[in-house]
Amino acid sequence: MHILGISAYYHDSAACLVSDGELVAAAQEERFTRRKHDPGFPAYAARYCLRAGRLCPADVDYVVFYDKPFSKFERIFETYLAFAPRGFKSFAMSMPIWLKDKLFQRTLISETLNEQLGNDIDWSSRLRFSEHHLSHAASAFFPSPFHEAAVLTMDGVGEWTTTSLAIGRGKELSVFREIHFPHSLGLLYSAFTYYSGFKVNSGEYKVMGLAPYGEPKYLDLIKEHLINIKEDGSFHLNMSFFDYCTGLTMTNGRFDALFGGPARRPESRLTQREMDLAASIQAVTEEVVLKLAREIRTTTGQRNLCLAGGVALNCVANGKLLREELFDNIWIQPAAGDAGGAVGAALGAYHLMLEKPRSIHSGDSMKGAYLGPEFSQREIEKSLRTAGAVFTTESDEVLISNVVHALVDGKAIGWMQGRMEFGPRALGGRSIIADPRSPTIQKQLNLKVKYRESFRPFAPSVLREDVSQWFQLDFDSPYMLLVADVISTKQLPMSEKQTQLFGIDKLNVARSEIPAVTHVDYSARVQTVHHTTNPRFHRLISKFKELTGCPVLVNTSFNVRGEPIVCTPEDAFRCFMGTEIELLAIGNSLLRKEDQSRASLKDYRSCYEFD
Known part of the structure; x- marks a missing residue:
């Protein structure tokens, strides 16, 4: 069938x-x-x-x-x-x-x-x-490792539903509680995405990343005027502040007046207001998610929870939900x-x-x-020759050794191996990787490789067997959907002057032994790497650990701002030649930037519309 x-x-x-x-x-x-x-x-x-x-x-x-x-x-x-x-x-x-x-x-x-x-x-x-x-709920429950679980789905809106609770047992799945449009946690978050000057259905993760730079100063204002949150997690929005039901924008003049002015113009300078708004809507989201989860645990008695829908990509809220220990196990559709x-x-x-x-x-x-296309070594070499690339073909051992030594030398490396990932996260199949111990690599990757906003954090990929020695997490996080703090023994103390910094000024303070993946609140969006699902990436990180003592790599998606993650060897080579990535590993082929023809260089900044 x-x-x-x-x-x-x-x-x-x-x-x-x-x-x-x-x-x-x-x-x-x-x-x-x-x-x-x-x-x-x-x-x-x-x-x-x-x-x-x-x-x-x-x-x-x-x-x-x-x-x-x-x-x-x-x-x-x-x-x-x-x-x-x-x-x-x-x-x-x-x-x-x-x-x-x-x-x-x-x-x-x-x-x-x-x-x-x-x-x-x-x-x-x-x-x-x-x-x-039901599609969201099925995507969460049926691939999960649970025979029985509660399933919480939250997004903008489907047909009528914006939030739903289902129970799955074996091959059965039934929805028995819903919240309907226009009352939507996803659309509320998107309203603040729009108001902060980012694109709806694209920039929500930027709001999440911006939140630690601010304070939730608008939390009470939001709860007083925009959303009424019940103790069971259900909620009701005051639609007089929103335009998404019938208008061409997410918010209206009443929303502007409530928060002291019009929406930020896209690509204009970020101010403390946007940072505080981000912190505030993130706090509201976490409150709703936690209250819904508590109610689900109490009323259903289920010990396992599955999550799906766009709100389930909020890995900060997911991390806080995990730390509440309401459920024995949580599984999130990647x-x-x-x-x-x-x-x-x-x-x-x-x-x-x-x-x-x-x-x-x-x-x-x-x-x-890892459900997307993969390419044989023969296909890779044919594609690279057609593109005019200069490369060597190495054994697994030599390839991994060369990549690890380049990482230690501070190079940004394109890493395209095996099947492409399904979902928004690069998980070691189509990734740009770097040394997390470097205090400058975060800025270098944002400005010279990704061509994106400087405030945006990078994620760590860590060996599953070592995760609890570096992060406050001892739980599988293979899909980079849980945020956890760096453990205290790896954190660096801040001076009194540094603790007084506000907003974007927090950015350049090294906070741990792995500063490139430590956000300004000491958190990180963790991917645990398992030898069973990605053996080559696991071997690479293990070799890096052998050389440095650190079982962690910076892992960001192989693309620039506004570009989809690369799929083919041709995509990877174009991105490599259009950015300051210094080494590219595709299969067993290794490409060094200095060996390439200058004719293959291109201005990659203007190739894609900003997201």
Whole structure:
């Protein structure tokens, strides 16, 4: 039984293949089209999934779409009616698009499948639709290592639901509590993302990263005017401050007046106000998540918790939830946003619609999230020669030794190995790596390699067996979705003068023995590296530890700001030649910047629109 899951037409479109209950492949369309957050039909991703499964289109038994377009249209139409005559301009702009395309997505999807995969197949008879939050819940529970668990999903909005609680048992999964639009924790966070001058559905992680530079000075103001949080974690928003129901912006003039002025202009200088706003909305988010979790633990008695939906990418809130020890175990879907809906749609169809049994794995069944394309050494070398690259081909031992010595020398290194990761995090398959002990590497990577805002932190990849010796964490975190503090014995004391610093001035103070991955509040977004899921990355870090005594590397995604993570050897070579990455390892091929032709150099800063 082969099921193709599809997420599309909003943002982060993706496809996945489930064969006889096994997750075979999954990828986001942006990695192929090179368009960040590509919302279009995932044609390239779907074709990749079929290749990975060695299938032809006729072998696909079902195609399952991750939400129900008609229910979404119903919500949008009823919302406009409820707020009329406000929002007429937005209504006039959106209705023709809905009536022309989105309302008839069964026909649109069937025609697109014909066009992209094969026109001799009756795709309409194989097409099914899931509910948005059920797709999220299925993506969280079915790949988890739990026979039984509570499942909490939180995002902007699906059809009507913005937050849901489900219970999973074996192959069963049922939703029994929901919060509905327009009351949405995800949209509240996105409103502050917009107001802080960042892009909605893209810049929320920047707000999270900015929060430690500020103080939650607006916390009481937010809770007094914008959101009413109940003790059970349910909440109600005061919609008079927001415009997302009917307008073309997230917030309105009342919101501006409440926080002392208009929204920050994108790319303008960040001020203390944005930092304090970030700290405040982060505190609100954590309060809601913790109260919801406490209520779930009390009312369901479940000892395991699964998380999905865009809010589950808030790894700071996840870390605090873990430290509360409300549950014995927590598992978070690595592609928690809409891309992961493709996985949930396919697995939900297999277990719920077809009532097929579920296999439970001791870790999980996401395979470390390494579900994307991989390239043989022969394919790598052919691609590099075509691109005009100069490289050597080394044995595993020599390659790892050369990379480790380059790390110790302070070089930034492109590391492309094995299958590409599914989800927003680079996990040692498509990564830029560096020495975390360097006090200058964080600034160097942000300004000269990633071309992004200087305040943004980098994550540590640490050997799973050593994590508790460096971080206040002794828990698997393979998907970089938990934040923990560096342990006190690795922290560096601050002078009295340094403790008085505010805002961005905190940035240049080294706070630990691994300053490149220690945020201004001593925290880090930890990835634990396991020898079973990524043996080569594990060997690399082990060799670095052997040479330095440090089992940690800086790990950031292999891309520049606004660019999707690299997918192919050609993508990696272009990024290598357009940035100040000094060494590139693709498979067993090693490329040194000084060996390359100057004709291959390019100005990479302007290649992609800023995210």
